Amino acid sequence: MTAEIIDGKALSFELKEKMKQEVADLKTVGIHPQLTVVLVGDHPASRSYVNGKKKACDETGIGSRIIELPKTVSESELLAHIHTLNNDPQVHGILVQLPLPDHISEQMVIETISPEKDVDGFHPVSIGRMMTGMDTFLSCTPYGIITMLRSKNIPIEGKHAVVIGRSNIVGKPVAQLLINEDATVTTCHSKTKHLHQYTQTADILVVAVGKAHAIDASYIKEGATVIDVGINRLEDGSLTGDVDFQSVKEKAAYLTPVPRGVGPMTITMLLKNTIKAAKGLENREG
Ligand SMILES: Nc1nc2c(c(=O)[nH]1)N[C@@H](CN(C=O)c1ccc(C(=O)N[C@@H](CCC(=O)O)C(=O)O)cc1)CN2
Numbered sequence: 114m115t116a117e118i119i120d121g122k123a124l125s126f127e128l129k130e131k132m133k134q135e136v137a138d139l140k141t142v143g144i145h146p147q148l149t150v151v152l153v154g155d156h157p158a159s160r161s162y163v164n165g166k167k168k169a170c171d172e173t174g175i176g177s178r179i180i181e182l183p184k185t186v187s188e189s190e191l192l193a194h195i196h197t198l199n200n201d202p203q204v205h206g207i208l209v210q211l212p213l214p215d216h217i218s219e220q221m222v223i224e225t226i227s228p229e230k231d232v233d234g235f236h237p238v239s240i241g242r243m244m245t246g247m248d249t250f251l252s253c254t255p256y257g258i259i260t261m262l263r264s265k266n267i268p269i270e271g272k273h274a275v276v277i278g279r280s281n282i283v284g285k286p287v288a289q290l291l292i293n294e295d296a297t298v299t300t301c302h303s304k305t306k307h308l309h310q311y312t313q314t315a316d317i318l319v320v321a322v323g324k325a326h327a328i329d330a331s332y333i334k335e336g337a338t339v340i341d342v343g344i345n346r347l348e349d350g351s352l353t354g355d356v357d358f359q360s361v362k363e364k365a366a367y368l369t370p371v372p373r374g375v376g377p378m379t380i381t382m383l384l385k386n387t388i389k390a391a392k393g394l395e396n397r398e399g
Pocket residue numbers: 161162165208209210211212233253254344352371372373374375376377378379380
């Protein structure tokens with residue numbers, strides 16, 4: 114079997130075309146969606162992701178602004194910026210690019226963003242709403258993964274989904290979203306013993322281990338759907354995933370590549386959340 118590749122870049126393009134029209138329609142009724150991204154420090158990867166977010170906003174007509182703060186900024190100064198953005202009615206979505214320097218509590222920052230503007234879906238209110246199946250902002254990477262599965266009509270209900278990784282940003286929320294879609298979900302992590310035993314029974318395998326090529330064909334059930342969330346920079350500067358693409362593609366039915374897989378979808382779902390935030394705020398004011 115050779116896997117069908119789920120092209121996140123192409124799907125993102127399609128979704129952005131639809132959003133372009135949605136944004137244009139919103140503007141005709143006086144709603145101008147606006148995202149503000151806060152970048153602390155000058156980590157090259159973070160800067161490149163933030164630039165990617167701005168470019169995607171430009172492509173769809175969403176207004177965007179980047180607030181750049183030095184890596185020495187104090188936590189209280191950063192929180193003061195967030196309070197200002199929370200109170201600015203022209204700002205619909207607020208995102209603080211992670212990771213943050215060690216002297217700043219990421220949790221404190223996340224909890225300071227108003228849940229109504231939490232387009233990253235990281236606030237405990239957003240997480241709680243997601244866990245109880247309520248309408249909310251879904252974390253962008255997990256939301257992108259579910260959207261990729263839906264785009265290929267890959268059945269989720271009643272299937273065994275295995276998630277490798279338990280981070281707050283990817284592993285835990287994607288496991289919950291799969292439960293919400295009626296999958297039977299197993300979460301594995303660095304302390305899991307006999308990992309093969311779990312992965313070999315997975316109809317859907319989500320890999321977020323943070324180690325290049327950690328998962329090869331021996332972990333895969335024939336015909337499985339494999340979602341690679343890894344972003345690993347190799348010494349030659351190229352980018353690769355957590356999945357050994359060449360071997361797994363001969364065994365899986367569907368496979369996401371790196372690059373052009375989950376990464377672009379993360380940014381695209383952020384745009385969706387920003388539009389949702391803009392509509393939500395206007396609805397409340399009306
Ligand atoms: N506040 C947040 N911080 C971080 C998030 C997040 O969702 N919110 N996620 C990651 C980084 N990230 C978005 O911020 C992100 C990572 C990767 C990509 C992407 O499109 N990757 C491309 C390759 C890009 C390259 O060449 O480097 C791909 O996979 O094709 C987009 C966004 C951590 N921080």
